[in-house]
Amino acid sequence: MVLLDVENLRTYFETRGGFVKAVDEVSLQIEKGDALGLVGESGCGKTTTVLSIMRLLPSNGRVLGGKILFDGVDMIAIDEEKLRQEIRWKRMSMIFQGAMNAFNPVFRVGDQIIQAIRVHEDITKESASKRVKELFSLVGIDPDRTRDYPHEFSGGMKQRAIIAMSIACNPDLVIADEPVTALDVIVQAQILELMRDLREKLGLSMILITHDLSVIADICNKATIMYAGKIVEQGDIVTIFKHPEHPYTQGLLTNYPSIKGERKKFAPITGRPPNLISPPPGCRFHPRCPYADEICRREDPETVEMKRGHYVACHMKNR
Amino acid sequence: MPHEESIVEIDDLKMWFPVRTGFLQGLLSKEQRYVKAVDGVTFDIKKGEIFGLAGESGSGKTTTGRVILRLIEATGGKVRFKGKDVFTLGKREMKEFRRRAQIIYQDPYASLDPRMSIFDFVAEPLIVHKIGNEKELVVDALERAELTPPQEFFYRFPHELSGGQRQRVAIARAMILNPEFIVADEPVSMLDVSIRSSILDLMVRLRDELDISYIYITHDLATARQVCDRIGILYLGKLVEEAPMDALVDNPLHPYTQALIAAVPVPDPTVEKSKAIIKGEIPNPINLPPGCRFHPRCPYAEEICMKEEPKLIEAKKDHRAACHIVTRK
């Protein structure tokens, strides 16, 4: 069952220098139970895509086209009040980048989560408080610590608290933006374990945004690779990692350091990501692509379905 | 590629930072408390070797790097560079040391002077050491750092360059005096993924061509695996294991190393998922547990672990570990 359907989304930012074409004709789908990894480097548009879905763009960001349907609800057309009351946090929640540092230091952690719940649900303080204690148990924090302040929590605990907050209203979809990047190695493994666990227990669907391919391989069942505001490849996780078709994906994977297996011979991708105010004509990756041809410099590639569920946007694969 | 002789010898290095207590506490308790960031670390770096120093936060790895370069005065222990004690060098010898030992920082956005042109920034070491021929040498250094054509970068400023380019500028500046030893403090962790391998590649090639030794400080074992010849694992200021890179990954001896390696995710969905085989997090470095610092989290901890600190002993050929259980075998 398709939970989230994004079609040809276009989000641009208005800046002094011109329009930044941050997200340009992006389409993706989440089915219930999916954990989709949204991968790409900084500036590729992954966070902007997700902010567009949740209608949390900064003031200079505009959704200029496309369709976003969340369980049938038109997320672009729905009015703000309804969005807040019915969708946000109750059906779709988000773990922001660096959220663990966003706790208000003068309020108790438990109280902040209670507040978040009560903004979206009409329940008493006692019920909310009880729920928070249950949530703490669920995420692996001692329930007696709901009355602690943020500075009394370690980094890992804060992240667990943030996760607790994001599932507080039993959402269908949780969007997590770099949820483990700032954590130490072992804590990262603990949090990844927790997320896998919760996904199973609560039947959550997830979008996981990260630049770390190994985290995606660890948790997700599908992956979407973005480059310069466009999706270059999508598919199930094994296909993407074992049979990548797009030169960018291939380049990323070949050079991705791994602690296991053979030491890689570096064959780095030359060049750097383009300026999104005036991206290169044709395929945005062509300046860095070892296989670039005439047509790549002229035309934007169409997305082709290589095999069931595996999509690639590359002229070379079109033939 | 690494030679037999050592170029840097670190001997029982200690770096303790006094903790400033509150006014009352300072009056009431006479004891000065310390954060023992580096507490008795001993290892060697061979000429032409890339030595990894890995650990999580609070392990003391960055502090070790800075103490080796004498950017802060160590509390105890010795650092020998080419046989000479770095901490007792006179002014002139110190200047020589500053020619031979350089650093590359983690943050390419903060490690370049925003008001200096690239040319001036890369040429500065030459001016400090009164070496002429700036233009030629800067061109050389920029080319080696793969910033071509070099002249195009002369009169640009840091904010005009990308993260990867800035890091190359930092490398050019570190290389311009033909150093023998470089402290690389998480040199790629703030760079985009597709750029990382090219910077690491550059570092390794410079080592291959010029026989430079590196200490590669990182929390990322995956990149360490790609570039390091040997690696040491730090935990709360102590070296818990030290071995050739492959040996450490294939056969980690210390329980902490085992936990670290099990926890690192792998970019392959078909292999086993990462596992957290130990619980808890790194404790407060001010109140260290007695005995082995790792014992509260160790699945194998015994009586002796809570009382005595284990020594770093050669458990297998060339493979040292500081663990009572391991040394018993």
Place this chain on the structure above:
Amino acid sequence: MSMERLNLYTKRLKGFINQYKESKLGIIGLIILSIFIFISVFANYLSDYSIKATEGDLSAQFEPPSYKHWLGTDDVGRDLFTQIMYGGRISLLIGFLAAAISGGFGTLVGLFAGYFGGWREDILMRITDIVLVIPGLPLMIVLSALLGSSFWNIIFVISIIGWTGTARVVRAQVLSLKERPFIESTRVIGAGDLRIIGLHLLPNVFPLIVAQMVLRIGSAILAEASLSFLGLGDPMSVSWGMILHWAFTTGALFSNYWWFLLPPGICITLVVLGFTFVGYALDQIVNPRIRRR
């Protein structure tokens, strides 16, 4: 200087001008100041009248504004409009010099305190605090009375009060810069303290100092005006503060000679406003905003 270097500086200048243009207040301030500076500099071309007290026309005392005397005359018959024009010279000059000296001194204190830390910082900052705590105007009055009033004495007295603000701001900026790796990397390559302070810290603090100094000029002009008004200024000079002083002491207030009282006050206000606007605009540009990537 090579062509490229010249291009580099022009590029920077252009960038700065573009940014400055965005501040409306900055433009207004600049216009105000340009007018006053122009008038001050070219005062002797713009007027034929003399400002010497001995060359006044006693028969034309306290005349209200007329076609002959645009702002009337003062107590000894001198043309007031001319005095206002020349007065700008002294006020602005004292303002610039006092701001430059106190800014320079404050910068040195801030740089050394911030860079060296330890006991050196403690001593310097305690001295700064003490000077800050003493009320400015009373101290200036006492010092002026002790030292006597002359052009340089006034500048000295104003400077000795004014350096503390700059010292604090510079020290704060140095403390934050010190943490950045690029400063430490200069130690790694073997540079000495002087090089680090002069070539790395100072250029990075410089924009902040300039913004500070512009604001200081405004307060220095006010300080000079206050001292002169109170009678501690150089009696031979013609500054706006002195004009106000004569206006007051010759009873212009009670006799309602508004053309004697208002113009100097308005000029002081406008000029200080001008410097404040420009300083504000500069501050907007140079304030350590995170300007990455």
